[in-house]
Structure formats: C-alpha cells, structure tokens
Amino acid sequence: MASYDVMPDVQLYQPANIDDALNLADRFGRDGWILGGGQDTYGWLKDRAKHPKAMIDLNGIETLSGVRQTDNGIEIGATTTLREIVRNKTINADYQLLALAAGHVASPQIRNAGTLGGNLLQDARCWYYRRGLACYRAGGNICYADSPEGMNREHCVFGASRCVAVSPSDTGTAMVALDATMVVQSIDGERLIPAGSFFKGPNTHITQMTALRPGEVLTAVRIPSAWAGSRFYFEKVADRNVWDFALVSIASAMRIEDGIIKDSRIVCGGVACTPHRLHHVEKALAGKSPGAETADLLAPLASEGSRPLNYNHFKLPLLENLLRRALRG
Amino acid sequence: MNPILSRRRFIKAVIASGAAAATHSGISSAVAGGQETAGEKGAVERLMSLTINGRTRRVDILPQETLAFTLRYKLGLTGTKIGCNRGECGACTVLIDDIPNYSCSTLTHSVRERSVLTVEGLQGEDGSLHPVQQAFIDELAPQCGFCTPGQLMAAVGLLKDNPHPSREEARQAMSGNLCRCGAPMAWCLRGSTRVLWRMGA
Ligand SMILES: Cc1cc2nc3c(=O)[nH]c(=O)nc-3n(C[C@H](O)[C@H](O)[C@H](O)COP(=O)(O)OP(=O)(O)OC[C@H]3O[C@@H](n4cnc5c(N)ncnc54)[C@H](O)[C@@H]3O)c2cc1C
Ligand code: FES
Ligand code: FES
Numbered sequence: 001m002a003s004y005d006v007m008p009d010v011q012l013y014q015p016a017n018i019d020d021a022l023n024l025a026d027r028f029g030r031d032g033w034i035l036g037g038g039q040d041t042y043g044w045l046k047d048r049a050k051h052p053k054a055m056i057d058l059n060g061i062e063t064l065s066g067v068r069q070t071d072n073g074i075e076i077g078a079t080t081t082l083r084e085i086v087r088n089k090t091i092n093a094d095y096q097l098l099a100l101a102a103g104h105v106a107s108p109q110i111r112n113a114g115t116l117g118g119n120l121l122q123d124a125r126c127w128y129y130r131r132g133l134a135c136y137r138a139g140g141n142i143c144y145a146d147s148p149e150g151m152n153r154e155h156c157v158f159g160a161s162r163c164v165a166v167s168p169s170d171t172g173t174a175m176v177a178l179d180a181t182m183v184v185q186s187i188d189g190e191r192l193i194p195a196g197s198f199f200k201g202p203n204t205h206i207t208q209m210t211a212l213r214p215g216e217v218l219t220a221v222r223i224p225s226a227w228a229g230s231r232f233y234f235e236k237v238a239d240r241n242v243w244d245f246a247l248v249s250i251a252s253a254m255r256i257e258d259g260i261i262k263d264s265r266i267v268c269g270g271v272a273c274t275p276h277r278l279h280h281v282e283k284a285l286a287g288k289s290p291g292a293e294t295a296d297l298l299a300p301l302a303s304e305g306s307r308p309l310n311y312n313h314f315k316l317p318l319l320e321n322l323l324r325r326a327l328r329g
Numbered sequence: 330m331n332p333i334l335s336r337r338r339f340i341k342a343v344i345a346s347g348a349a350a351a352t353h354s355g356i357s358s359a360v361a362g363g364q365e366t367a368g369e370k371g372a373v374e375r376l377m378s379l380t381i382n383g384r385t386r387r388v389d390i391l392p393q394e395t396l397a398f399t400l401r402y403k404l405g406l407t408g409t410k411i412g413c414n415r416g417e418c419g420a421c422t423v424l425i426d427d428i429p430n431y432s433c434s435t436l437t438h439s440v441r442e443r444s445v446l447t448v449e450g451l452q453g454e455d456g457s458l459h460p461v462q463q464a465f466i467d468e469l470a471p472q473c474g475f476c477t478p479g480q481l482m483a484a485v486g487l488l489k490d491n492p493h494p495s496r497e498e499a500r501q502a503m504s505g506n507l508c509r510c511g512a513p514m515a516w517c518l519r520g521s522t523r524v525l526w527r528m529g530a
Contacts, residue, residue, distance in 0.1 A: 005398070005414055011372045012392035012438055024371075035436075042434050043415050045393065054372070055392070059439060083428070107505030108483070109431045110416055242504045243417055 007045040011054040017061055018185065018219065024056045026187045026215045032056055034217055036079055036118030039110050044123070049132030058117070064219060067091065073225040075183075078117030078218045082171075083108075085116060095223055097251055100234035101174035104249075107242045117218045120172055120182075120198075121210055124165035124273075125245055126155065136162040136206050145309075152309040154247065157316065158272035161203035164309060167274050170236060172199060173251040176275040177265040178227050183220040184212060191216075199274035209273070227265070230255045231290070233326040236269070237318055246270035248315050250322040254290065261285045261294075266326065268302070271315055278302060281323065295327035373438050380443070381406070382450030388437075396432035396440060397421045400447060408448040408478045412507075419506030422479035422486075423447045429486035429505070448478035451485065461485050472510035480506050 010033075015021040025032055033052035035041060036059075044050040058064055064079040067088050074090060085091055085102040092099050105111055105119060124130075124137060126145055134140030145152045146164045155164040175195040182193045198211050205211070212218060231254045238244035249269035255262045264285050266278040281301050288294045302323040303316040372392065379388050381404065390399060397414070400406040400423070412420035414433045421433040424446040451459035458466070461484050471477040480503065487494055487502035494502065 005411070007393035007395070009391075010393050012436065013372055014438065020371075038436060038439075039416055039434055042395070046415065057436075057439065106416070107419070108502060109419065109422060109429050109505040110434075112428050113430050113435065 005046070007042060008048060008051070010045065010052055012057060013054060014057045014060045018063060018217070021056055021058060021061060021217060022185060022187045022215075024054070025217055028052075028054050028056070029214045032214070034058060034117075034121075036115030036121075037081065037110075037113035038118075039106070039114040040118055040122040043130070047130070047132060049130065058115075058217070070222065073223045073228070075220050075222045076116055077220050079115045082111035082114050082116065082119060085171075086111065094225070094228040095178060097177060097227075097232035097234055097253060098171065098174045098223070100232065101170045101236075101249075101251055104234070104236045104246075105170045110243075116171060116221060119169050120175065120221070121212060121218060122169055124163075124209060125168045126163075126165035127151075129165060136202070137165060139207060148310075150309075151311065153311040153314075154245070154270075155309055155312055156272050157303070157306040157308045157312060157319075158276055159201050159203070159274065160307065160309075161201060161206070161273075163202035163206055163273065165202075165273060166270050167199055167209060167272065168245050169275075170246060170249065170269065173249060173267040173269040173275040174234065175221060175223075176277060177251045177253045177267045178223050179265070181222045181224075182218055183222060184216050185219050186213070186216040195221075195275075196277065201273040227253045227255070231329065233329070235322055235325060237322070248318045248322055250319075250326050251275075252326045254285070256290060259289045261288055261290060266323065268319060268322070271306075271319060278323070280304065285327070290327055290329045292328050295324040298327060299324040377438065377441050379437070379440065379445070381445045382447060383444075390437045392436075392438060394437045396423065396430075396435040396437045396445070399437040400432060406447050406449050410475055410478055412475070412479075417507075418476070418479075419483065420476050420479040422482040422506060424482055424486050424489075427486065427489045429483045429502075431505075446482070446485075448481055451481065459485065461488065472508075476506060476508045476510075480508070 013024050015024060031053040033055045035055045035057040058079050064077045066077050066080055067090060068075045082102040082105050086099050105114065128144035129135050129137050133144055136143055143162055143164060144150055145155050152164060156166045180195040182195060182198045184191045184193060193211055200209060200211055233252045236246045236249035238246055246269045248271055252266045254264040264282045266281050268276045281298055284298055299320045302320045306316055308316060375389050376387060377390050378385050388403060397409060397411050400409045409423055409432055410420040411433055412418035416431050416434040421431050422429050423432045425440055426443050451462055461481055465471060483503055483506050491498060
C-alpha cells in the first residue's frame with residue numbers, strides 16, 4: 001500500500017474553548033478526529049488508512065493544559081505535553097512513576113509535541129492494522145498477526161480475543177498503577193472513569209482501545225495522593241531505546257511501612273491489549289518485605305495464565321525478570 | 330555564477346511558479362482537494378501569518394499541510410530535510426518557540442503566532458556561521474550531511490534550554506535524530522555531542 005508525503009483533504013478546527021470543541025466533537029461524531037500533538041495521527045492520514053472529515057485541534061484551549069494541585073492529589077490537563085510532564089516539579093517529587101514513563105515515550109521531539117491525552121488514547125501499533133488491512137480491529141473478520149505466517153513478535157501474551165495487538169501507551173501503565181481517574185466530557189456532561197476500566201480489550205471493544213465514545217473528549221487526568229511518594233519502579237525494554245514501543249515494560253508502586261509491603265500496584269505494558277495489572281502478585285506481596293528473596297519467589301507468577309503466539313515466547317522470561325527487578329529494588 | 334547557487338535559484342523559481350507542484354501527483358491532488366472544501370464554517374482560514382527565522386509572511390496554507398511541506402515547497406527553505414516523513418528520523422527538526430519539533434509531524438496551522446527557526450536562520454546577519462555550525466565543521470561531524478540540518482537544530486535547541494549540558498544530557502537531547510552514515514548515530518552523535526560538550530564546558 002502506498003504511503004504519501006501529503007495528507008489528504010481534511011478540515012481543521014481550532015476551537016478556543018472546550019464548549020466549542022465539544023460541539024464540534026458532537027457534530028462530527030465518528031467523522032471527527034480529536035487532535036492533541038498529532039504524533040499518532042498524521043501517519044494514519046498519510047497512509048490513507050483512516051479517513052476523518054475534520055480534525056478538532058485542542059491546543060488552543062488554555063484550560064486543557066497544565067498541572068494543577070487538587071485537594072486530593074493533582075490534575076493534569078489532557079493537552080499537557082509529555083515534555084512538561086517529564087519536567088514538572090510536583091510530578092517528579094510525588095508521582096515520579098509518571099515522569100519516568102513519559103520520559104520513555106518515543107523520542108525527545110515526539111515528547112515535545114505529544115500530549116498526555118494523545119498518549120493514553122493512541123491506537124494499536126499492529127502493523128497489519130496500521131497498514132489499513134481489513135482485520136478484526138478495522139471491522140473485518142480476520143487477524144493477520146495471529147495466523148501461521150503472521151509476524152507477531154510484538155503482540156500480546158495475555159487477553160487476546162480475535163485481535164492480538166498490545167496497548168502501546170507508556171503512560172497508560174503508570175496511570176493504572178497510580179489509580180488515576182480519567183475526566184471525560186461531551187455535550188451531555190462529564191464522566192469519571194477509573195484508569196483500570198478506561199482501557200478496553202478486544203473482548204469488549206474490538207475497534208477501539210478505550211472506553212471513550214465518539215463525541216467525547218478526554219479533558220484531564222486526576223491522580224490521587226494515595227500513592228504519592230511511594231516506592232516506584234519503571235522499566236521499559238524495547239529494541240531501541242528511542243522511538244520503539246515497549247516489548248515489555250513494568251510500572252510499579254509499593255507502599256512500604258517498617259520494611260513491610262502494605263499495598264502495591266504492578267502493571268505491565270506490551271503484553272496485553274490493555275495495561276496488564278498483576279493482581280495476584282500484588283496480593284502475594286502484601287506483608288512481605290521487598291528484596292531478592294521475595295523477588296525470586298514471586299517472579300514466576302508474572303507469566304501465569306499467558307498464551308504466547310508463534311514468535312513472542314521471549315516476552316515471558318522478560319516479564320518475569322522485569323518483575324524480579326521491580327521487587328528487588 | 331556559482332553553479333550550485335544558480336541550480337538552487339532555479340529550483341526555487343520553479344517551486345514558486347507552481348510548476349514543480351503540478352508534476353507531483355500527491356501534492357497537486359492535495360492542493361486541489363483543499364480548495365474544494367475551503368471556507369467550511371468555523372474551520373481555519375487558509376491565509377495565515379507565519380514567523381520564520383524572524384520574518385513574518387502571509388502564506389496560503391492547507392488545513393492538513395505539514396510545516397516541512399510549507400518550508401520546503403512553498404517557501405523554498407530546503408535546508409530542512411524530509412527523511413522518513415513520519416517522526417522516525419529527525420531530519421526535519423526545526424525549533425518552534427525554541428523547542429525542537431519534527432516539522433514533518435507538525436501542522437503549519439499549529440504554529441500561527443509562534444516563532445519557527447530553521448537551519449537557514451542560524452547564521453548571523455553578516456553571514457557568519459552559528460557557533461554550533463562552525464563546531465560541526467571543526468569536528469568533522471557530517472558525512473553525507475543529510476541529517477545535519479536536523480542535528481544542528483536539535484543541538485541549538487538543547488543549548489538554548491541548557492547552555493552547559495552534561496555528556497549524558499547531550500546524548501539524550503540528540504537521541505531523536507538518526508544519522509544513516511556509518512553505524513546509526515555514530516558519527517553525528519560522536520561529533521555533535523563532543524561539540525555540545527565542548528561548547529557547554
Ligand atoms: C516514531 C514513533 C514512535 C513512538 N513511540 C512511542 C513509544 O515508545 N511509546 C508511546 O507510548 N508512544 C509512542 N508513540 C505514539 C505517540 O505518538 C505518542 O505516544 C504521543 O504521545 C501521542 O500523543 P499526541 O498528542 O501526539 O497524539 P495525537 O496523535 O494527537 O492523538 C492520538 C489519538 O488520541 C486521540 N486524542 C488525543 N487527545 C485526545 C483527547 N484529549 N480526547 C479525546 N481523544 C484524544 C486522537 O483523536 C487520536 O486518535 C510513537 C509515535 C511515533 C510516530
Ligand atoms: S522526516 Fe520528520 S522525523 Fe523523519
Ligand atoms: S551524515 Fe549522512 S545521514 Fe548523517
């Protein structure tokens with residue numbers, strides 16, 4: 001399939017306030033395309049693989065950008081760039097997990113333009129899908145990646161249902177680990193969606209990655225202070241350190257009192273169609289002390305329940321080792 | 330006359346006259362498409378002011394036009410290169426309000442009221458090279474030179490933000506720019522981080 005230098009004809013709207021943006025989002029529905037930094041968008045258009053009629057650029061809406069303190073944590077506007085997140089003092093002091101995750105996205109230039117909203121809402125990176133093939137995710141009735149000839153080294157080992165693409169977002173894992181809440185608006189009002197149920201697998205939503213409906217805009221993400229200052233660990237393994245998506249990544253938060261793990265969140269990227277939370281490991285961790293012993297004991301649990309494809313068995317030892325490193329500290 | 334200069338002038342003249350655009354099916358179809366639907370209520374005005382290298386000009390810009398396209402094909406600023414055209418190489422790096430961005434992945438309409446700096450804007454008013462340009466030459470940083478304008482802009486962007494980068498900070502800042510000569514990054518990275526480091530120190 002040809003790729004073109006120039007994007008096809010599409011209208012561009014640059015609303016100055018959120019009401020105008022919501023009205024446009026409502027008016028265009030599925031034909032509208034919300035624009036953050038555009039770093040996940042332009043490839044789709046250049047490849048002629050998606051055909052929106054109008055782009056609704058959120059960057060002119062001042063209230064959507066920036067990090068604010070709230071009574072119970074912080075709120076980050078959806079068009080805040082990843083660069084700002086990586087450099088933000090409050091985030092680095094209290095919620096460093098997010099700064100670490102955002103700092104591992106793509107390349108410096110992409111982080112300078114890419115927004116938090118766009119990073120969380122970006123679409124699957126399966127190349128068959130990206131090439132505009134009529135796979136399940138594109139509304140068709142075949143998965144090219146999970147076929148005898150399919151190249152599926154990057155694809156999922158958990159939770160596949162017809163589609164085997166993984167959740168590509170580096171900040172998504174951190175948001176689930178931090179128990180964040182997504183603030184979503186439409187002309188009908190506001191919905192608050194916990195990060196843990198915001199990301200949707202193909203068993204419920206095969207043509208989209210999140211619970212966002214047409215006409216809705218993510219306006220902010222709230223992070224509660226519950227995990228502020230706890231022990232964080234983030235690691236991403238990719239073929240290249242720049243540009244490449246996670247083969248496997250881990251984002252963890254642990255609340256430790258008197259050397260004992262009271263509570264924890266362990267979330268993995270690159271292994272499932274949503275950020276993959278290791279609930280059973282979290283349960284097993286409660287009451288243990290962090291260190292090599294606990295790490296060796298629990299690491300094998302990470303790959304429990306996995307169903308690797310032809311070419312991605314290597315993700316299982318990788319996942320176990322990342323968990324080991326997160327727990328060893 | 331210098332043959333290279335005259336060739337450049339010729340290309341620019343052709344671009345300005347629109348003759349080059351008409352020979353490229355992708356470009357001409359996009360132009361035609363844009364005209365059909367221009368003026369949709371509330372959508373962006375095509376005529377806009379752009380501030381590039383300190384000069385403000387009025388330009389007719391399609392809604393879907395990328396900054397790299399505008400720079401190269403409308404304004405004749407061909408110092409900015411297009412390598413991959415999808416955010417994966419850095420050849421098209423320019424500074425927007427002093428921050429490095431991939432111009433292939435930036436809508437021209439999003440830089441209205443902002444200031445764009447391209448490699449053509451680096452030299453001093455008297456034509457002298459920017460210190461980073463001179464340092465690249467002194468360090469023999471470029472081989473074929475295709476990635477160099479992007480590398481220069483990333484380097485200048487770093488120094489504007491952080492005049493005394495550590496070696497690691499320089500590596501990080503240059504990591505969004507690939508060099509395809511030799512091992513990826515080897516030459517330009519070695520050259521330019523050494524340059525940056527020397528300039529900062
Ligand atoms: C070469 C390359 C490498 C990359 N590597 C990585 C990587 O390693 N890790 C990673 O996580 N990502 C990566 N990305 C993906 C992506 O570009 C970045 O994650 C970036 O953060 C996306 O943000 P954006 O604002 O530019 O998105 P956009 O392109 O503006 O938006 C992405 C999607 O989200 C929707 N959207 C955006 N904001 C909102 C909102 N507020 N409300 C509703 N919908 C919205 C858009 O409609 C679109 O569908 C890479 C991209 C490229 C091109
Ligand atoms: S041409 Fe823009 S990043 Fe390659
Ligand atoms: S010098 Fe040839 S691509 Fe960098």
